[in-house]
Amino acid sequence: MRLFLEQGFDATTMEQIARAAGISRRSLFRYFSTKEDIVLGHLVEAGLAVKDALEARAVSEPPWEALRAALEALALDPQYSPERTLGIAKMLYGTPSLRASHFEKQLRWQELLVPNIQLRLGAATGDGPDPRAQAIVACALTCLDVATETWTRSDGEGDLGQLFDQAVAAVRG
Amino acid sequence: MRLFLEQGFDATTMEQIARAAGISRRSLFRYFSTKEDIVLGHLVEAGLAVKDALEARAVSEPPWEALRAALEALALDPQYSPERTLGIAKMLYGTPSLRASHFEKQLRWQELLVPNIQLRLGAATGDGPDPRAQAIVACALTCLDVATETWTRSDGEGDLGQLFDQAVAAVRG
DNA sequence: CCATAATTGTCACTAAGTGTCAATATCGGC
């Protein structure tokens, strides 16, 4: 991550990363199957945290309220300092290949969250996922993405939760 | 496209495509800067059609209604037969790298459509895009994506416009 | 201490994408 932030994502080679980590290039590829995974790998775990938070909410709670509450789980991950988070976010939104992988991660979050939303809608679980649940989860994550991008563009000004609420209000208002 | 549909996206090399097109590999890269562009390139033009359709609607019309009407512009593009469209869609949703690029295309559509939605919200145009307009456009395109994926998974059964309406209803209901 | 299994490194390879420069085609003026 240090090399990425210093030199940019594309300008940093796997060779350099391997050298900095004191391992061979081949071993690096065993830990991270793609370069994008080095940046985005930890986001899969974050998705699991959101899933757990969502499943901890009462099933009687409406989908949007439950999702809003579950996404708060992201805020209390103190893994990175604010300026580091901002640097990573700027790289993420400024690097096409990373942005694309970021969407892929979003898809995996979607798969994790859809079953629970489906429960809240009282839908039958057979015959593939319910499009309504998919639409709700996908749009909630889209709102989170819009909020995060706005937050990033303004250099970390404002509250992310509030930006998310504004996005949701615009969509559902 | 024929080679992609016959062999799959990843299994088809730029060398093969160049040979089939009767040009050199280097020239192929001049027409399409990435392999994904060969599949998704034409979608940028489709975005322009949606933009034009959106701008043709009265500005007094609410955002969601205008977007719903503008997206109809996609349906009347008779460029591809239904089964060909289905084949392409299946490849798109089944190939990770294509799926990612597809999202990138969605971002470009977003940029095209946001200014008009911003007008409808009566927002000031200065100081970057309005997050509310971004959220609305992004979620509309997300609903279109969910609808398209559902349509693809069911082998082209059902009406895409209807699936879109159902997705929107679930989100805004 | 040794046999076995897991991890790592080395080497070779495919394929995407880029830079350079010469060859070839295209086009406007005469």
Place this chain on the structure above:
DNA sequence: GCCGATATTGACACTTAGTGACAATTATGG
């Protein structure tokens, strides 16, 4: 039709991501 300027194309070499195969090294357990 001819010619000089201008795009377009091809050939070649190169970097880098990612993969496969196999040897070397390092735990691990009895």
